[in-house]
Amino acid sequence: MVDNIKIEDLNRFNELGTLINPNFTKLFNLENILNSTYDYIIGYYDNNDLIAFLHITKSYETIDIVNIVTDSKYRNKGIASVLIDHLLTMFNDTKTIMLEVNEHNNPAINLYKKHNFVEMYRRKKYYGNDDALIMKRDV
Template identity: 30%
Template sequence: MAAIIIRRMLSGDIPQAHEIGKQCFTTPWQISSFEYELENRDAILRVAVLHVEIVGYICVRSILDVTHVMDLAVTPRLKRMGIGSLLLRNALQELRRTRPDINMITLEVRESNIAAVKLYEKHGFREIGRRRGYYKKPLEDALIMELDMNTDNSSIIFH
């Protein structure tokens, strides 16, 4: 496979990112959600580019000293090829550079999304709880995961 480039999301990337979200999620982000986050100075949005095609995206947003992984998606035909890891690592490295005060990174993930759970675990996240009935279409619990930026686990992301 050709090299994947990770770069900042631009407004012109939103239609392709939205299409990826529709392929990956039963309740994908609306275009207005991408637009809102692009304007939010506390958000980091990145895209993965293969040739000229957007093949994945991530959005993380900070509130005080905690950051939340808002959304991460990779086009289905390229899943399990390391693109999610590249996106996660890039966004969190940018976070570490611009917000050294961040202590915790959190996220929710569908309980049945084993590949995503393994991705996050590989990068040092651990399950800390669940939100019952969090997801709709189909109704499903969310696992709550976190990465403590003050532990050795965080070195998995940043080195």
């Protein structure tokens, strides 16, 4: 089931986020995000347990994907795809979706390509020795 995430999901949000970045809890404060008018987090729930989320920011007609993560046990079941498809139904004024991804993160790059994102340019050595790919989808 897909739903907006809630402050009650804080522990699972932090657990899932730490899979992306060990400093996740220092960088992302769920309470602040929920109070922001630019941020939205869509959760995917299995029996009320948060098992994946998609965090975006929206500014006018542009959406930026901040983070997307699926619990390791639930990967390759189409859950991230459900979240991206749901995002496309949320706003009817969106023209562009942008994101950045490590050049070696093949699962994520494949996910984005499957959803019609294309590489725009690279930020050299953005992640230590690795480049960031900036990808875009026109809606």
